[in-house]
Amino acid sequence: MITVKDLEHLATLARIELTEDDKESLVKEFDSILGYVDQLKKVDVSLDAAGRVGAVKNVMRSDTPNTVSAEDRERLLDEAPYREGDFIAVKKIIAQD
Amino acid sequence: MKIDLSNLTIATAHEHLVKGDFTSVELTQAYLEEIKKKDGKINAYREVFADALGQAKEADTKIAEAKKAGTPFGLLLGIPCAIKDNILIQGRIAGASSKILEDYRATYDATVIAKLRREGVIFIGRTNMDEFAMGGSTENSAYGPTRNPHDSERVAGGSSGGSAAAVAMDGALFSLGTDTGGSIRQPASFCGVVGLKPTYGAVSRYGAMAMGSSLDQIGPIGKTVADCEIVFNAIRGEDTALHGGRGDGTAITATTYPTTRVGSKGAGKKPVIGVPRHFLGGDGIDPAVMKALDAALESFKSKGYDIKEIQLPNISYALMVYYIVMPAEVSSNMARYDGVKYGMHVDGGDVVQDYLKTRRAGLGKEVVRRILLGTYVLSSGYYDAYYNRANAVRAMITNDFLKAFESVDLVATPTAPGPAFKVGEKASDPMSMYLEDIFTVTANITGMPAISVPCGSAEKDGKALPLGLQLTARHGDEATLFEAGQEFLNEI
Numbered sequence: 278m279i280t281v282k283d284l285e286h287l288a289t290l291a292r293i294e295l296t297e298d299d300k301e302s303l304v305k306e307f308d309s310i311l312g313y314v315d316q317l318k319k320v321d322v323s324l325d326a327a328g329r330v331g332a333v334k335n336v337m338r339s340d341t342p343n344t345v346s347a348e349d350r351e352r353l354l355d356e357a358p359y360r361e362g363d364f365i366a367v368k369k370i371i372a373q374d
Numbered sequence: 375m376k377i378d379l380s381n382l383t384i385a386t387a388h389e390h391l392v393k394g395d396f397t398s399v400e401l402t403q404a405y406l407e408e409i410k411k412k413d414g415k416i417n418a419y420r421e422v423f424a425d426a427l428g429q430a431k432e433a434d435t436k437i438a439e440a441k442k443a444g445t446p447f448g449l450l451l452g453i454p455c456a457i458k459d460n461i462l463i464q465g466r467i468a469g470a471s472s473k474i475l476e477d478y479r480a481t482y483d484a485t486v487i488a489k490l491r492r493e494g495v496i497f498i499g500r501t502n503m504d505e506f507a508m509g510g511s512t513e514n515s516a517y518g519p520t521r522n523p524h525d526s527e528r529v530a531g532g533s534s535g536g537s538a539a540a541v542a543m544d545g546a547l548f549s550l551g552t553d554t555g556g557s558i559r560q561p562a563s564f565c566g567v568v569g570l571k572p573t574y575g576a577v578s579r580y581g582a583m584a585m586g587s588s589l590d591q592i593g594p595i596g597k598t599v600a601d602c603e604i605v606f607n608a609i610r611g612e613d614t615a616l617h618g619g620r621g622d623g624t625a626i627t628a629t630t631y632p633t634t635r636v637g638s639k640g641a642g643k644k645p646v647i648g649v650p651r652h653f654l655g656g657d658g659i660d661p662a663v664m665k666a667l668d669a670a671l672e673s674f675k676s677k678g679y680d681i682k683e684i685q686l687p688n689i690s691y692a693l694m695v696y697y698i699v700m701p702a703e704v705s706s707n708m709a710r711y712d713g714v715k716y717g718m719h720v721d722g723g724d725v726v727q728d729y730l731k732t733r734r735a736g737l738g739k740e741v742v743r744r745i746l747l748g749t750y751v752l753s754s755g756y757y758d759a760y761y762n763r764a765n766a767v768r769a770m771i772t773n774d775f776l777k778a779f780e781s782v783d784l785v786a787t788p789t790a791p792g793p794a795f796k797v798g799e800k801a802s803d804p805m806s807m808y809l810e811d812i813f814t815v816t817a818n819i820t821g822m823p824a825i826s827v828p829c830g831s832a833e834k835d836g837k838a839l840p841l842g843l844q845l846t847a848r849h850g851d852e853a854t855l856f857e858a859g860q861e862f863l864n865e866i
Contacts, residue, residue, distance in 0.1 A: 293730065307746075365714060
């Protein structure tokens with residue numbers, strides 16, 4: 278049902294490197310899992326697709342920055358693998374020609 | 375006095391603390407000794423906190439102050455508990471039993487932790503789990519499986535296997551777990567303890583690592599229904615005020631659901647129990663499970679409960695819906711583990727290679743499987759066929775339950791299709807592991823509260839393995855679960 282090529286595409290989208298062994302076992306597992314959930318295609322869907330989980334409503338909050346204490350900020354920054362001063366350091370994401 | 379941990383409940387432990395039969399330090403010490411004796415084999419704990427006795431000492435001071443002032447103190451003050459490794463306790467490692475968060479130190483307290491801290495509990499340690507709560511056996515932990523205290527050849531269940539085993543082996547008086555498709559109830563069933571998945575929104579998930587956000591709930595595991603009720607009451611409720619407006623956006627309030635029936639006191643009569651026979655007793659169900667269910671229903675009958683057969687026409691689709699909706703949500707929730715903001719980082723030359731290599735090295739097989747599955751069902755061209763359809767069927771299943779609850783107050787099923795299975799038995803076949811969730815996912819699909827209570831046993835290899843009875847109630851009606859559960863276990 279799903280090909281190795283499909284799987285490689287998904288892995289690129291999800292940003293996960295796969296080994297050849299992974300791909301082989303995942304193709305088989307996908308077949309068995311998708312074969313199972315595909316039974317849903319037989320259901321006569323009478324409702325609109327707006328799934329509701331009970332009466333839960335989203336609680337909105339104002340779009341304003343929260344004050345974070347210097348201590349909290351330090352703790353958050355300290356968890357970053359690479360940090361430069363008060364910034365999280367990342368590699369450049371735009372390549373030059 | 376000699377502390378008999380096996381017969382202790384929160385209420386009796388509290389009574390002993392009140393009377394001064396033992397101190398919180400002595401109680402905590404007793405649990406630590408039990409952990410030392412048993413956990414080498416069981417592997418319930420990822421870490422036992424070095425300051426547990428220090429916390430107990432503080433609790434003893436508060437107890438002494440309350441006694442001196444002649445004021446009563448809370449039921450949870452000085453009570454040792456265990457916390458699943460995906461719930462944040464400020465300053466401590468929270469690893470979700472994953473390599474990618476091996477050294478991650480929580481920067482704040484989860485709401486449930488803040489609430490328990492206020493009660494004065496002792497955090498004795500953090501418990502082993504399936505990586506990021508994905509699994510039904512705790513075999514997906516990056517740190518080895520948790521073994522069942524009733525038979526160490528067998529799994530403790532999952533994903534909150536460590537939390538269930540910790541309570542079952544007397545390594546804590548209660549614990550917290552998370553439940554996305556059965557992860558509190560199934561390990562509770564396997565380990566012979568009680569586990570509650572509250573109504574969606576009843577307990578704030580602020581500070582719990584998200585897996586399937588429309589399904590996740592935090593809940594208690596304890597030895598008795600009364601213990602779970604005490605802990606639930608301590609952790610439930612809105613938390614928008616707690617974090618400067620940054621709490622769980624899905625929190626429900628006391629008036630979200632109608633409260634016309636709160637236990638039998640509201641209705642003036644015993645709850646009616648519905649049984650969806652048409653869905654039970656299939657091929658994959660252990661005969662001992664059906665026998666235990668029938669015995670449980672007989673016991674309820676003898677206690678004056680009405681038993682009624684009900685139809686839930688779309689319930690057989692619940693597991694399929696779950697294995698579409700859950701991976702879809704997993705795939706987006708797991709995107710945050712990128713080696714940039716926190717956690718493991720593996721260098722790969724450029725930024726994309728960093729992502730690819732970090733996530734490859736840090737995430738286990740099942741997590742990768744679900745991320746890819748979720749990416750697939752959400753991808754262009756498949757979205758309508760999978761995700762939208764699953765959500766529509768999800769609404770149909772919820773409607774089936776709401777309709778059933780017009781004539782019954784509880785729905786009874788087994789918690790799991792069988793007792794604890796052997797370590798390794800299902801590890802190589804994801805689909806057979808997924809089928810473990812057949813009875814539990816419906817409560818997450820519908821958002822309704824459900825509890826697993828010990829219910830008989832199955833004899834395997836000369837060992838009596840616990841089984842569980844699952845009761846589901848209307849949205850917001852945990853009270854009826856507690857009432858029926860306590861009557862069933864003869865707690866009242």
